[in-house]
Amino acid sequence: MSQVLFFIAAIGALTGAIGVVMLRNPFYSVLALVVHLIALAALFLLLRAEFVAAAQVVVYAGAVMVLYVFVVAYIGGADEPLTRGGAALKILGPLFALAVAIELCIAVLGSALKGISGKGAPYVPGFGTPAHIGTLFLTTYLFPFEAASLVLLVSAVGAVVLARRRRGLEDIDEREERRFHPARPAYTGTMAESTGHVPMQPPESAGNGNGHAPEPEPEPEPVGEPQ
Amino acid sequence: MPIGWYLVLSALIFCIGAAGVLTRPNPLVILLCLELMLNAANLSLVAFSRMWGGEDGQVFALIVMVVAACEVTVGLGLIVAIYRRQMAINVDELNELHG
Amino acid sequence: MSPTTFGWLILLFPLLGTIVIGLSYPRLSGRAAGWIGTAAIALAFASAIGALITILGHSENHRELTSSLWNYDVTVGVNAQLSILIDPLSVFMALIVSGVSMLIHVYSVAYMDSDRGYTRYFAYLNFFVFSMLLLVLAGNFLLLIIGWAFVGAASYMLISFWYRRKTATQAGMKAFVINVLGDVGLVFGTFFIFKHTGTLDFVSAFRDVPHVFTHNQGDLVAGCLLLLVGAFAKSAQVPLHTWLPDAMEGPTPVSALIHAATMVTAGVYLIARMHPLFEQAPAAADVGAVVGCATLLIAATIAIVVTDIKRVIAYSTMSQIGYMIMGVSVGAYSAALFHLMTHSFFKALLFMSAGSLISAMGGEQSLDKMGGFRKAMPFTFICFIIGGLALSGMPPFSGWLSKDDIIAYLDHRGGAFEVLGILGYVGALLTGIYTFRMIFRAFFGTPCEEARELEQGHLFHAEVPFNPQTGEQEDTDVGFPGPAHHIAERDPVMKAPMGMLALLAVVGGVLQIPGIDNGIQRFLAPTFADSRLVRDAPSTGSDWLGLAVGAVIAIIGISIAYRVWIVKPGTSTKLRERFALPYTLFVNKWYFDELIDFAVVRPAQWGGRFADSVLERVVIAGGVTGSVTGLVRAGSAAVRRAQTGFVRYYAALVVVGLSGLVLYFLITST
Numbered sequence: 001m002s003q004v005l006f007f008i009a010a011i012g013a014l015t016g017a018i019g020v021v022m023l024r025n026p027f028y029s030v031l032a033l034v035v036h037l038i039a040l041a042a043l044f045l046l047l048r049a050e051f052v053a054a055a056q057v058v059v060y061a062g063a064v065m066v067l068y069v070f071v072v073a074y075i076g077g078a079d080e081p082l083t084r085g086g087a088a089l090k091i092l093g094p095l096f097a098l099a100v101a102i103e104l105c106i107a108v109l110g111s112a113l114k115g116i117s118g119k120g121a122p123y124v125p126g127f128g129t130p131a132h133i134g135t136l137f138l139t140t141y142l143f144p145f146e147a148a149s150l151v152l153l154v155s156a157v158g159a160v161v162l163a164r165r166r167r168g169l170e171d172i173d174e175r176e177e178r179r180f181h182p183a184r185p186a187y188t189g190t191m192a193e194s195t196g197h198v199p200m201q202p203p204e205s206a207g208n209g210n211g212h213a214p215e216p217e218p219e220p221e222p223v224g225e226p227q
Numbered sequence: 228m229p230i231g232w233y234l235v236l237s238a239l240i241f242c243i244g245a246a247g248v249l250t251r252p253n254p255l256v257i258l259l260c261l262e263l264m265l266n267a268a269n270l271s272l273v274a275f276s277r278m279w280g281g282e283d284g285q286v287f288a289l290i291v292m293v294v295a296a297c298e299v300t301v302g303l304g305l306i307v308a309i310y311r312r313q314m315a316i317n318v319d320e321l322n323e324l325h326g
Numbered sequence: 327m328s329p330t331t332f333g334w335l336i337l338l339f340p341l342l343g344t345i346v347i348g349l350s351y352p353r354l355s356g357r358a359a360g361w362i363g364t365a366a367i368a369l370a371f372a373s374a375i376g377a378l379i380t381i382l383g384h385s386e387n388h389r390e391l392t393s394s395l396w397n398y399d400v401t402v403g404v405n406a407q408l409s410i411l412i413d414p415l416s417v418f419m420a421l422i423v424s425g426v427s428m429l430i431h432v433y434s435v436a437y438m439d440s441d442r443g444y445t446r447y448f449a450y451l452n453f454f455v456f457s458m459l460l461l462v463l464a465g466n467f468l469l470l471i472i473g474w475a476f477v478g479a480a481s482y483m484l485i486s487f488w489y490r491r492k493t494a495t496q497a498g499m500k501a502f503v504i505n506v507l508g509d510v511g512l513v514f515g516t517f518f519i520f521k522h523t524g525t526l527d528f529v530s531a532f533r534d535v536p537h538v539f540t541h542n543q544g545d546l547v548a549g550c551l552l553l554l555v556g557a558f559a560k561s562a563q564v565p566l567h568t569w570l571p572d573a574m575e576g577p578t579p580v581s582a583l584i585h586a587a588t589m590v591t592a593g594v595y596l597i598a599r600m601h602p603l604f605e606q607a608p609a610a611a612d613v614g615a616v617v618g619c620a621t622l623l624i625a626a627t628i629a630i631v632v633t634d635i636k637r638v639i640a641y642s643t644m645s646q647i648g649y650m651i652m653g654v655s656v657g658a659y660s661a662a663l664f665h666l667m668t669h670s671f672f673k674a675l676l677f678m679s680a681g682s683l684i685s686a687m688g689g690e691q692s693l694d695k696m697g698g699f700r701k702a703m704p705f706t707f708i709c710f711i712i713g714g715l716a717l718s719g720m721p722p723f724s725g726w727l728s729k730d731d732i733i734a735y736l737d738h739r740g741g742a743f744e745v746l747g748i749l750g751y752v753g754a755l756l757t758g759i760y761t762f763r764m765i766f767r768a769f770f771g772t773p774c775e776e777a778r779e780l781e782q783g784h785l786f787h788a789e790v791p792f793n794p795q796t797g798e799q800e801d802t803d804v805g806f807p808g809p810a811h812h813i814a815e816r817d818p819v820m821k822a823p824m825g826m827l828a829l830l831a832v833v834g835g836v837l838q839i840p841g842i843d844n845g846i847q848r849f850l851a852p853t854f855a856d857s858r859l860v861r862d863a864p865s866t867g868s869d870w871l872g873l874a875v876g877a878v879i880a881i882i883g884i885s886i887a888y889r890v891w892i893v894k895p896g897t898s899t900k901l902r903e904r905f906a907l908p909y910t911l912f913v914n915k916w917y918f919d920e921l922i923d924f925a926v927v928r929p930a931q932w933g934g935r936f937a938d939s940v941l942e943r944v945v946i947a948g949g950v951t952g953s954v955t956g957l958v959r960a961g962s963a964a965v966r967r968a969q970t971g972f973v974r975y976y977a978a979l980v981v982v983g984l985s986g987l988v989l990y991f992l993i994t995s996t
Contacts, residue, residue: 006228010236017240017263021247026255033259036240040266047233047277052269052285055292064262064296071303072255075310089974093249096981101242103988108234110992116231121280128285136286144286148293155297162304163311248977257973318973325971 006046012039030068037061047120049128233274241267252317254309258302265295329384329412330393332377333463336420337410339369340456348449360435363448367431367455371424377417389413389852392465392529404526411465411528415853418663418846419462419595426587426670427455429823433678434579436819437685437812441577447487451583454480458588462595466526467516470596474512474560477589478505484584485576493795497572504569508559511552512596518549519603532602532856539606550603550610553596557614561593561647563621568919570644574636575795578681581636586643586677587670594647594666597654601857604655614655619746622648624916626756630763631912633693634794635683638764639676642717645753646673649732652750656743657859658735660847664838665728667846671834672716672725675827679709682820683768684794685811687776688787691794693764698773702780706814707769709824714765716831718758719880724834726877729754731840734872738864751879758883766891785811840873841866 016036020029037060044053108116126132137145240263247260269288276284310316343366347359354362381389394409410416431451438447457480461473479502486498516526522538522545523531539546555566562570562585573585584590597604597614604611625645629638646669653662683699683706684691700707716725733754736747773781792799814820837845847863854860864872890897902909911917968979 003228006232010232013236013240014243017243020256020259020263021243021250026253026259029256029259033262036263037266040270043233043236043270044273046228047273049273049276049285049288052273052288055289056269059292059296060266064299067299067303068255068259071307075255075306075316089249089978093974093978093981094246096249096978096985097242097246100245100981100985100988101238103985103992104238104242105235107988107992108231108238115278116234117229118278119228120230120277124280127280128282132282133285133289136282140283141286141290144290148290151297152293155300159300159304162301163307165311245981249974249981252974321973322971325969 002046005042009039009042009046012036013043015039027069027072030065030072033068034061034065037065047128048123051128051130051133230274230278234271237267237271237274239267240264240270252319254302254306254316254318257318258299258306262295262299265291327376327380328391328393329377329381329417330391330410332373332380333393333410333412333416333420334395335373336370336377336424336459337456337463339366339373340452340459342366343452344449344456347445347452350445354445357435357439357444359445359448360431360438363452364428364431364435366452367424367428370455370459371421371428374417374420374424377412378421381412381414381417386852390529392527394465398468406468406526407466408469409465409527410463410469412463413853414850415595415598415663416463418667418850420459422667422670423455423458423462423588426674426827427451427458427583429826430579430583430587430674430678433582433681433820433823434577436817437579437681438577439812443487447484447577450480450483450487451580454484454584454589458592461592465528467520467528467531468526471509471512471516474556474592475509477592478502478509478560481505481573481584481589484580485573487576487580491575491793493572493793494575497569497575501569501573504559504566507566508556511555511559515549515552515554515556518545518552521545528599532600535602535606539603542607542609546603546607547609550600550607551613553600553603554610554614554617557593557596557651558617559593560596561590561651562644563593563617563648563651564624565918565922567621567625567644568915568922571632571637571640571915574634574640578636578677578684581640582674582677582681585640586673590643590647591650591666591670594650594654594662597651598659598663601654601657601659601854605657605858611655615652615743615746618648618651618653618655619749620648621645622652622753623749623756626753626760627908627912628915629760630756631909634691635680635693635696635764635768636677636691638693638760639673639680642676642757642760643669643673645757646717646729649729649750649753652746653732653735656736656739656746657857657862658732659854659857659860660838660850661728661731661735663850664846665725665732667837668716668724668728668831668834671827672713672723672831675709675824675831676713676717678820678824678827679706679713679814682706682812682814682824683710685813686780686785688811689792689794690776693767696768696774697771697777698769699777699780700769702773702777703769703813703815705821705824709814709828710765710769712828712831714761717761718884719754719876720884721873721877722832722835724831726873726880727835727838727840730873730876731838731869733876734864734869737872738868739862751875754876754879755883755886758880759887762884762887763891766887770892771895780813785813785816787811840869 013036016032016034016039019032020036023029023032037056041053041056041061044050044056244260244263244267247263248257251257251260269291272284272288272291274284276282276288306316309321314321343363346366347354347362350359381391384391390411390413392409392411394407396408398406398408400407431448434447434451438444441447454477457473457476459473461470461477464470464473482498482502482505485501486495488494519531520526523534525531525534557563559566570585570590574581576584604614622645625641625648629641629645632638632641646665650662650665650669653659653665683696683703686699686703686706687696690696712723716723719726719729733747733750736743736750779785812820814824837843838847851860890901914920
């Protein structure tokens with residue numbers, strides 16, 4: 001039974017992996033990765049690593065992938081075709097990876113490790129439970145535990161710093177506006193000015209707050225012209 | 228199943244991830260493939276922990292997960308910053324650090 | 327005080343003078359630097375007199391004293407000390423050098439006044455006197471070479487004193503290069519001598535010479551010839567003479583001191599000091615005599631045709647030094663040194679008077695433009711006459727007694743030397759001719775414009791200062807040469823030394839009248855006691871015969887000059903046309919400059935250009951450094967291509983590396 005489950009989970013994992021690599025739309029790649037992660041959680045359960053499987057689903061598939069989804073939604077993500085720099089790598093990349101895969105398989109299958117041909121050590125009750133993992137975290141692996149929390153803090157701060165806006169409450173559209181349409185002196189006569197579209201320096205005389213060009217004086221009507 | 232199968236599976240997933248890193252130009256997808264590789268490593272870690280009977284491998288795998296999360300955070304922050312500066316989201320065009 | 331203490335004092339005072347004047351440069355005003363320098367040299371002269379008196383107090387056999395201040399290096403084989411030698415020859419030379427220098431310093435105080443470089447001038451002049459005194463007082467080859475080099479340096483500094491003049495700096499460089507050539511000869515000659523005698527000290531080396539060297543031994547002849555190269559370069563003998571006429575670019579007192587009285591006599595002093603070596607290698611001494619004779623004739627012929635007054639006197643110097651070199655090479659030591667003394671008197675006098683004349687001309691030095699200064703400048707005229715008569719060898723002036731003494735000695739030695747003696751008389755004839763040509767052209771005839779102005783009491787100033795050689799306008803942005811002119815008639819500070827020298831030129835011969843007192847000969851006898859040739863002196867009778875012949879020849883020379891330039895004024899032009907070929911040869915200075923340019927300068931320049939374009943650029947810069955840098959650049963360019971900037975390329979490299987590593991472990995584990 002476990003073998004059937006193993007094969008199902010394995011095929012799910014592989015499918016997800018191949019989906020990540022081959023799907024053109026990054027959004028679909030994210031979803032494929034979620035599938036892969038859940039399959040991997042199933043494999044963890046087969047290996048009796050309960051806590052790790054739960055953490056995998058909750059943290060990885062739940063939090064990290066949600067973050068990914070948000071970013072992909074923000075950025076958009078039509079896939080662009082490969083540029084010239086990568087044409088060679090499109091063929092060579094899978095080739096190199098295949099080479100590594102073959103070598104690794106040879107290494108695993110050809111090794112003389114007796115342990116991997118078995119099903120593992122005899123089962124100890126409580127193996128993989130949160131209790132045991134927690135004990136380990138707080139005793140033997142206390143330092144990595146604390147260090148990991150520090151790393152999380154640092155990366156959170158780093159992410160905020162990287163992605164923050166530079167100018168307070170300015171919107172990205174306004175920045176773009178200012179870069180491509182710098183302020184022009186008043187009364188230079190552009191269409192943008194006459195329609196009130198462009199923000200410009202306030203003229204010396206009136207202090208118009210709304211940024212519109214002052215209306216030109218209406219021409220005096222010639223006397224006696226009928227309306 | 229013999230533990231060896233898990234290891235082979237892990238190797239395959241790793242290499243698929245490597246192929247993805249080398250092939251795709253979109254940095255988001257590259258990060259996803261990096262996740263694949265990390266997960267493959269996690270799988271082999273947990274497999275070995277099962278083999279030995281101690282939970283050390285699982286602890287290691289949890290730490291790997293933490294680190295992966297951090298790395299994803301920072302990487303995505305970078306990509307957002309790149310997007311904000313109207314630069315292309317394509318590693319082939321972000322190539323100015325060259326000799 | 328002992329003579330050696332006086333010797334150190336002689337050296338100390340000019341050195342102190344240099345240092346004081348040099349260090350006080352911006353703060354001395356007016357003529358202060360001049361008087362300080364003169365005081366330093368006057369003290370040196372007083373110390374020389376002190377040395378003379380004390381050494382005369384010693385008995386005749388004990389007049390050779392050395393004193394060492396410091397050991398540079400006393401190891402096996404080399405004994406180099408800071409030592410001076412006080413013996414009659416060095417005291418004699420020190421007296422002449424310090425005495426004439428003192429008079430020229432006094433003259434310069436007035437002549438160089440208003441020159442912007444006044445202080446610098448006196449610092450240099452004191453340094454020169456110090457180096458010359460170091461040269462003559464040196465007790466070993468080491469200090470001699472040091473003094474020799476310093477004198478060359480001082481000469482360079484003083485010739486190119488007005489350094490804004492291109493001709494002056496070029497002349498300075500020319501003099502220095504030729505002097506360095508002489509330095510090289512001197513040093514190599516020393517090596518040859520040292521190789522056999524094993525000592526640098528004069529006293530011990532000369533004592534060992536007859537035992538260590540055989541007659542005309544190869545090494546000794548080679549060493550002596552190299553020493554002669556040094557002597558010829560310093561004393562401006564053919565073919566290393568080309569610097570002396572150009573050295574007239576310096577101020578006139580410099581020409582008077584360095585290029586008439588002292589520096590150019592260093593070669594004569596050298597040969598006289600090294601007489602044991604030269605007597606043991608007569609082959610080299612004969613070379614010296616022949617070269618001296620050739621020089622005196624060549625210089626005399628050139629002096630007859632040149633028009634620049636300072637250059638006439640310069641060639642005259644060259645000619646007279648030729649007499650002296652001839653004299654010391656054949657053994658007439660005291661005669662030659664006596665001529666050295668009298669020559670310094672009348673030549674310095676002639677240069678000083680020429681300086682006064684050039685000032686009156688407003689900087690013009692060409693005889694073509696001068697004339698009739700007799701009434702306008704009587705004092706200068708009298709000095710010129712006295713100097714000229716002494717130079718020509720007219721009795722009873724000092725020059726007669728000294729120059730003809732040398733020729734009498736040559737005749738006495740007989741054989742081939744008689745030919746040299748006869749050529750010496752020919753030279754004496756030419757001397758009379760060119761000297762009085764100069765005097766008649768400058769002082770007789772219709773007065774030129776400057777003379778007429780001076781007769782009315784105004785001093786002539788040229789509108790713009792100009793270079794007398796090339797006529798181009800001078801750069802006086804920095805003010806030199808000074809704008810004012812000083813002539814003897816108006817400046818008693820100039821008149822005093824000129825008068826003193828005129829007096830000495832007249833009565834100086836009294837020191838060595840053959841048969842009557844022989845003063846110089848007896849004084850110098852202890853130095854030359856070890857000489858074989860000195861014992862073979864001519865008798866008084868033959869001496870007087872030679873002197874009489876010399877007097878007659880001088881009178882003939884002067885009368886020829888009188889006829890050509892005073893009685894029939896157009897004669898010189900007619901002679902010039904008639905003897906056009908010799909005239910061209912003489913006016914072009916026997917083409918020595920062109921010869922040296924062709925044989926030495928051009929190959930050197932070609933060598934330099936070749937070294938620059940081929941050796942430097944192609945081989946070293948291109949080949950050696952270029953190959954190394956090219957290699958590095960190629961290497962780094964190759965490595966740089968790995969930095970493409972493509973992230974996936976780097977990732978591919980990682981994967982490839984990983985696969986390679988795994989492969990390696992796979993293979994090694996099987």
